[in-house]
Amino acid sequence: MKYRRTVGGLAALATVVSGSALVALAAPSYAGSTTGPGFPGKTASDSSVKVLKGSDGSTSGVEAKGGSIALPKGTGGSPEDAAKSHVRRFASKLGVSADTLKPVTSAKVAGGNTVKLQQYINGVPVVAGEVVASLDSNGGLEALLGKTAKGAVESPKSLLSELKSQLIARRYVASKAKISAAGLRVESEGRWIYNPSLLGAPGAPVNRETFKFNVSTADHMVDYTVFVDPGFRSVAFAVSNNHEGLNRKVCDLNNKDVGTFEGVQCDGSTVAYKRTEGQPASRIADVDAVYDKLGETAKWYASYVNLDVSALVGGSDKSLKATTRVCATQVQQGCPLQNAFWSDGLKQMVYGQGFTTQDVTSHELTHGVTAHTSKLYYAYQSGALNESQSDVFGELVDLAANPQKQNTNAAWLIGDDMQGGAIRSMKDPTAFGDPDKMTSRNWNADPEFQDAGGVHSNSGVFNKTAYLVAQGGNFNGYNVRGLGLAKTFKIYWTVQNLLTSGSDAKDMFNALPLACKKNVGRAGTFINADDCAQVDKAVRATELYKDAPAGAPVATPYCNVGNVKASYSQGFDAKPSDWTLAGGAGLTVANFEFDYVNSGKDALGLFTETGRVNAASATSKAVKVPAASFLRIDYATLFTLYQPLAGASAVVEYSTNGSTWRSAGTLPSSVNGGPWTKHSNGWSSAKFNLATLSGQNVQFRIRMAGVSGDANNPVSLLTVDNFKIYSCG
Numbered sequence: 001m002k003y004r005r006t007v008g009g010l011a012a013l014a015t016v017v018s019g020s021a022l023v024a025l026a027a028p029s030y031a032g033s034t035t036g037p038g039f040p041g042k043t044a045s046d047s048s049v050k051v052l053k054g055s056d057g058s059t060s061g062v063e064a065k066g067g068s069i070a071l072p073k074g075t076g077g078s079p080e081d082a083a084k085s086h087v088r089r090f091a092s093k094l095g096v097s098a099d100t101l102k103p104v105t106s107a108k109v110a111g112g113n114t115v116k117l118q119q120y121i122n123g124v125p126v127v128a129g130e131v132v133a134s135l136d137s138n139g140g141l142e143a144l145l146g147k148t149a150k151g152a153v154e155s156p157k158s159l160l161s162e163l164k165s166q167l168i169a170r171r172y173v174a175s176k177a178k179i180s181a182a183g184l185r186v187e188s189e190g191r192w193i194y195n196p197s198l199l200g201a202p203g204a205p206v207n208r209e210t211f212k213f214n215v216s217t218a219d220h221m222v223d224y225t226v227f228v229d230p231g232f233r234s235v236a237f238a239v240s241n242n243h244e245g246l247n248r249k250v251c252d253l254n255n256k257d258v259g260t261f262e263g264v265q266c267d268g269s270t271v272a273y274k275r276t277e278g279q280p281a282s283r284i285a286d287v288d289a290v291y292d293k294l295g296e297t298a299k300w301y302a303s304y305v306n307l308d309v310s311a312l313v314g315g316s317d318k319s320l321k322a323t324t325r326v327c328a329t330q331v332q333q334g335c336p337l338q339n340a341f342w343s344d345g346l347k348q349m350v351y352g353q354g355f356t357t358q359d360v361t362s363h364e365l366t367h368g369v370t371a372h373t374s375k376l377y378y379a380y381q382s383g384a385l386n387e388s389q390s391d392v393f394g395e396l397v398d399l400a401a402n403p404q405k406q407n408t409n410a411a412w413l414i415g416d417d418m419q420g421g422a423i424r425s426m427k428d429p430t431a432f433g434d435p436d437k438m439t440s441r442n443w444n445a446d447p448e449f450q451d452a453g454g455v456h457s458n459s460g461v462f463n464k465t466a467y468l469v470a471q472g473g474n475f476n477g478y479n480v481r482g483l484g485l486a487k488t489f490k491i492y493w494t495v496q497n498l499l500t501s502g503s504d505a506k507d508m509f510n511a512l513p514l515a516c517k518k519n520v521g522r523a524g525t526f527i528n529a530d531d532c533a534q535v536d537k538a539v540r541a542t543e544l545y546k547d548a549p550a551g552a553p554v555a556t557p558y559c560n561v562g563n564v565k566a567s568y569s570q571g572f573d574a575k576p577s578d579w580t581l582a583g584g585a586g587l588t589v590a591n592f593e594f595d596y597v598n599s600g601k602d603a604l605g606l607f608t609e610t611g612r613v614n615a616a617s618a619t620s621k622a623v624k625v626p627a628a629s630f631l632r633i634d635y636a637t638l639f640t641l642y643q644p645l646a647g648a649s650a651v652v653e654y655s656t657n658g659s660t661w662r663s664a665g666t667l668p669s670s671v672n673g674g675p676w677t678k679h680s681n682g683w684s685s686a687k688f689n690l691a692t693l694s695g696q697n698v699q700f701r702i703r704m705a706g707v708s709g710d711a712n713n714p715v716s717l718l719t720v721d722n723f724k725i726y727s728c729g
Helices: 080-094 163-179 285-304 309-312 358-371 380-401 454-472 487-496 507-519 529-541
Strands: 048-054 059-064 101-109 112-121 124-136 139-147 185-194 208-218 223-229 233-240 248-252 273-276 320-324 340-343 350-353 472-475 478-481 564-570 580-581 602-609 617-621 630-638 648-656 683-690 696-705 715-728
Touching: 059 507, 080 101, 080 124, 080 139, 101 648, 124 208, 124 507, 163 185, 163 208, 163 233, 163 630, 185 223, 185 472, 208 233, 248 285, 248 580, 273 285, 273 580, 285 309, 285 320, 285 350, 285 358, 285 380, 285 487, 309 320, 309 358, 340 358, 358 380, 380 454, 380 507, 454 472, 454 478, 454 507, 454 529, 478 487, 478 529, 487 507, 487 580, 507 529, 580 715, 602 617, 602 696, 630 648, 696 715
Parallel strands: 124 185, 248 320, 320 350
Antiparallel strands: 048 059, 059 139, 101 112, 112 124, 124 139, 185 208, 208 223, 223 233, 248 273, 340 350, 472 478, 564 715, 580 617, 602 715, 617 696, 630 683, 630 715, 648 696
16 A cells, blocks of 8 residues: 655655654744845844844844954954854853854855854754854854754653664664665764754754764665654654765766665775776766766866865765766666765765766765755755755856856756756746745645655755846846856855755845855955845845745644643554554554654554545543543644545544544644644644543544545555643643
């Protein structure tokens, strides 16, 4: 009964899951560079800075008023010293203590430097808890941008050991990559604090301590970062490190099937070099094409921003490596490989035959650049930004290397030279069904979790922004004058050093205008204040300051005040003796494509399938309800297609006599009680106030109602976990 939608194009394997018992998508922070009707406002208690506030009240940074804030006297001479000095003054405006932010990297950019600071809580680093200090050439502060976790760390009573957590990470990756767990090696990267709200990912916006692991095959063709929550005993967050690279070394496999990519590494020994720097043409079309395209990419990075991309991403020998004509039928369907991707583990490009085009090469190599600069996680909005950065630099290089494309129908198309033609348009993302602004109906909440939260589709918003910056045009009430390729390249390179690993659209709304300002008047940039006014119009035209129209749901807490005191709970980790399952109901959700277990081993899965299973239900035995009790569940819905058919619903019901059933959503003061008729877009929660049932023996029934489908997408699913009746002590 498995089913799936395929995601084509320049896709790379990337997966995010939530193992939390509460799931939410917190509204990301934002602030505009100009106040006005419909735009975010700014407040500050210090006259020298503006505090950038989001619609949810969270702080996304501080920005200097009227220029930069001078470096205090007596500060050391390094950018890191300057950043620490400014953080000591303004960290409280970010809601954290200065001693929790420690410099980890710095970069020299136009107009000064950027310094990235990592947040720590109790000495443990926070996933995507980062702040970037933007400094002028004298060390003065222009802005502090980024997200930080607030509050204490939840401490579960029972914790898995690091070794057992490692086993969970290994099994998870083996399942996703469809390979034997024995072929995976696991490297521990210590304890990290994970708060899903920093990534806009599903999960309760609370701080949980996790173990971080790198899980990969020896050849790094499978390469994941996995965070395991030892309290919930499950994967909290997992993402692939392989995103779909002057010292060039190109290898070739001539479409020999290497199975699981073993032996694909282009090191001159495992796979022989077919062409290295300075050698004449190999007369192998794909090898010579890659050699030339890597050279063009390196040339334009050097020309536009003086970056040695080989030194940045090329590993210990600082070389741009690639293997062409790859075939691995145990990992990828078909032969030759129908894709190209950058492997950060191998520090090289991997190509299927015919995918050696300029924009593909520059796109994938930029994933390597991103991995060494902003380090954007490849999931949800940060993943869409990651994908867009590769599209932007890939197309800028393609148009610079092929000026005959400019001002033609081939311009601003992603993959136009690939077999099968273009897959995205930066000029008009909607031509391929992608969104061109944050409120677009084309925004993809990715309810089937097939594209890491819609990274390829939702990149359209950021791609449209870049198109307006470079080419200009009239869009959404704004008339933008384009800045051209060179200026756009310089501004976007600065952005790469201003973003953090969890940046989203609202962060880009702040960072892109700031990146332009940092280039004004700098030697060789030719960027002026009016150029930055155009950038400001572009980020407003695509509405980067607004929330997306769909996303993962907000979780309902168990208790607003007090501790949970459970009188009955069912985790569905084994077949419950006090529940009756009927129709399409079972406990093994791993058989479904929508296979997330919220906590523990299993969850309750209900499904209907066209022409086979018409109904599904799970009914509890009678449970006596104590006074002042609540019922709370975690659930996820996935109906047929993206627009559920009329009458389709899933519902929680209750009965006091075993024959008359009522929707639990009608109980007074219930929250998100259903019936549910739309995709939940991940794990959601429902809370029912049982006060009117106090002292009674009550049965509960979870039921799929009126759900049907079609031949293309026949299955509808309801998954339920953590059924709990409790009071708040």
